[in-house]
Amino acid sequence: MKVTVHVHRRPDIADPQGTTVARALRDLGYENVGKVRINRTIELDVQGTDPAVVEAEVRTMCERLLANPVMEDFEVVIG
Amino acid sequence: MKVTVHVHRRPDIADPQGTTVARALRDLGYENVGKVRINRTIELDVQGTDPAVVEAEVRTMCERLLANPVMEDFEVVIG
Numbered sequence: 001m002k003v004t005v006h007v008h009r010r011p012d013i014a015d016p017q018g019t020t021v022a023r024a025l026r027d028l029g030y031e032n033v034g035k036v037r038i039n040r041t042i043e044l045d046v047q048g049t050d051p052a053v054v055e056a057e058v059r060t061m062c063e064r065l066l067a068n069p070v071m072e073d074f075e076v077v078i079g
Numbered sequence: 080m081k082v083t084v085h086v087h088r089r090p091d092i093a094d095p096q097g098t099t100v101a102r103a104l105r106d107l108g109y110e111n112v113g114k115v116r117i118n119r120t121i122e123l124d125v126q127g128t129d130p131a132v133v134e135a136e137v138r139t140m141c142e143r144l145l146a147n148p149v150m151e152d153f154e155v156v157i158g
Contacts, residue, residue: 034124045113
C-alpha cells in the first residue's frame with residue numbers, strides 16, 4: 001500500500017532554509033517572491049490490507065521517527 | 080498567489096536518505112515497510128495576477144534554483 005506523509009513546520013516556527021531560498025530567488029531577480037517554506041513529503045510502501053490499520057501504524061512512525069513533534073505537524077494520506 | 084512546487088528524484092535515481100529511513104523504520108520493528116522516498120515540497124507566495132504567467136515564472140525558478148535538473152523532476156501547482 002502506498003502511503004504519503006506530508007511533514008511541515010508549524011506556522012509560528014521559523015524556516016531558515018525557506019528564508020534562504022526566498023533571498024536567493026530575490027537575488028536572482030524574482031522581486032515578486034514573498035515567503036517561502038520548504039516541507040518534506042515521504043512516500044512509503046507499506047505491506048498491509050486494512051487502510052485504517054496502516055494509517056494508524058504510519059502515524060506512530062511519524063511520532064517516533066519521521067517528524068519532529070516539537071516543531072512539525074504531519075498529515076498521513078493513504079494511496 | 081500561493082504556489083506549491085513538488086520536487087522528487089527521478090525513479091531511477093537512488094535516494095540514500097529514503098533508504099536510511101526505511102532501514103531505521105525496520106530497525107524500530109516496522110518489518111512491513113518497503114521502499115521509502117523523501118521528496119520536498121516548496122510553498123511560495125508570489126505576487127502576480129495571471130496564474131499562467133506566475134506558473135511560467137516559477138518553472139524558471141525551478142530550473143535555475145529550486146530543483147536539480149540532473150536528477151530531479153518538479154511539478155508546479157498554482158493555489
